Amino acid sequence: MSDVADVARPARKVTTLAELTPSQIEAIRKIPAEKDAVVVPFGATRPNAIFTGRERFDLEQEKIFRRYPVPVTVSALLEPGSVVANDSYGVPMLVSRTRDGTIKAFINACQHKGSKIIEDCAVHKQGRMTCPYHAWTYGIDGKLIGVSRSEAFEGLDKSQRGLVELEAREWGGIVYVQLNRDIAADWSQLSSQVAEDFTAIGIPAAHVYGRKAFDLKANWKVVLEPFLEGYHVQRLHAASIGDKFQDAPNIVDMFGPNIRQVSGRIGYVPEMLDEDAGANVHKLVTHAYTAFPNCVVITSQYYTSIMLLMPRDADRTVVEYFMLTPGPATTPKAEEVFARSYELILGVFGNEDFRAAEISQAGLNAGVPEATIYCGLETNIVRYYEAIEALL
Ligand code: FES
Numbered sequence: 001m002s003d004v005a006d007v008a009r010p011a012r013k014v015t016t017l018a019e020l021t022p023s024q025i026e027a028i029r030k031i032p033a034e035k036d037a038v039v040v041p042f043g044a045t046r047p048n049a050i051f052t053g054r055e056r057f058d059l060e061q062e063k064i065f066r067r068y069p070v071p072v073t074v075s076a077l078l079e080p081g082s083v084v085a086n087d088s089y090g091v092p093m094l095v096s097r098t099r100d101g102t103i104k105a106f107i108n109a110c111q112h113k114g115s116k117i118i119e120d121c122a123v124h125k126q127g128r129m130t131c132p133y134h135a136w137t138y139g140i141d142g143k144l145i146g147v148s149r150s151e152a153f154e155g156l157d158k159s160q161r162g163l164v165e166l167e168a169r170e171w172g173g174i175v176y177v178q179l180n181r182d183i184a185a186d187w188s189q190l191s192s193q194v195a196e197d198f199t200a201i202g203i204p205a206a207h208v209y210g211r212k213a214f215d216l217k218a219n220w221k222v223v224l225e226p227f228l229e230g231y232h233v234q235r236l237h238a239a240s241i242g243d244k245f246q247d248a249p250n251i252v253d254m255f256g257p258n259i260r261q262v263s264g265r266i267g268y269v270p271e272m273l274d275e276d277a278g279a280n281v282h283k284l285v286t287h288a289y290t291a292f293p294n295c296v297v298i299t300s301q302y303y304t305s306i307m308l309l310m311p312r313d314a315d316r317t318v319v320e321y322f323m324l325t326p327g328p329a330t331t332p333k334a335e336e337v338f339a340r341s342y343e344l345i346l347g348v349f350g351n352e353d354f355r356a357a358e359i360s361q362a363g364l365n366a367g368v369p370e371a372t373i374y375c376g377l378e379t380n381i382v383r384y385y386e387a388i389e390a391l392l
């Protein structure tokens with residue numbers, strides 16, 4: 001599991017132990033004191049081709065990313081009456097929240113001749129969208145509401161030319177969309193426990209402080225791996241945040257192909273949990289989730305990181321990173337510390353975890369190692385792979 005430093009202090013609200021779900025609390029209570037943590041030796045391998053091969057990439061696309069709904073953004077990004085474009089899975093898409101609060105997703109293609117309707121990736125607060133080409137206008141509910149020079153069209157039925165809709169749903173504050181229109185969305189791989197946990201840590205009601213996209217030269221699983229193991233934390237992150245985290249296994253629970261890890265911070269002892277009922281539980285423990293199939297959530301003391309790892313090729317992944325805070329900064333001091341936290345976290349993930357992914361991919365692409373090998377501090381990677389492989 002990777003994690004981030006905690007620069008930000010003056011947030012308005014913290015999460016206490018009692019606000020978590022019973023399932024989260026039960027897991028936290030299993031974390032031993034740092035000195036009592038035991039690592040059980042473990043051995044497993046995975047062939048190089050799962051990170052480099054075209055065959056495996058195509059199979060994952062068919063059996064996972066184009067079969068099940070995938071996460072495309074966070075609920076908190078879209079207030080009622082706003083819309084954002086998203087191309088991250090290679091599908092031009094619009095995601096909107098209508099005035100009544102409903103999330104909708106559409107193919108970002110005009111029903112006249114296919115032009116993208118919104119070209120940038122900013123959030124637009126507007127009730128309608130106008131195609132840049134011939135200025136057809138759509139509501140953010142997808143209805144075609146205006147055709148310029150409509151008298152020039154013979155037999156045009158506007159009601160038949162609304163935007164093509166994709167099935168969409170919010171799940172614990174994450175927006176999921178079914179990319180493949182040929183099959184009905186199957187929501188069975190998503191976990192209601194994970195959605196409850198996300199709600200307890202404030203994800204649906206959060207504020208998006210910042211978001212940034214990274215286009216990485218690495219397979220999505222190579223990007224994911226550091227978020228499923230603690231082995232690298234004191235090493236890769238030695239110069240940044242490594243000294244805040246234990247070199248010990250996490251407490252792990254799986255909910256179908258979803259994984260929840262929780263770990264004590266450096267010097268943790270269980271008695272700390274009951275010292276102060278009003279204390280910020282994320283000062284003591286770190287939650288790290290991988291929500292099926294590619295959504296990573298990591299808690300820090302005063303903010304939560306969400307990353308969507310979107311595969312574009314066997315060795316290319318677009319990551320969208322979101323830093324969520326309980327609310328917007330209300331003072332210049334708060335803004336300053338949020339800004340420093342944001343810079344720091346982007347440095348840790350960008351210059352350390354994502355860099356590790358890219359330099360590993362370079363070796364894997366050269367055929368080395370023939371098989372990756374995992375130890376007792378990396379067992380969660382293998383558990384997650386087993387869950388994914390069962391779907392292929
Ligand atoms: S392509 Fe959109 S109005 Fe012509």
Ligand SMILES: [Fe+2]
Binds near residue numbers: 001227232233237
């Ligand atoms: Fe990391």
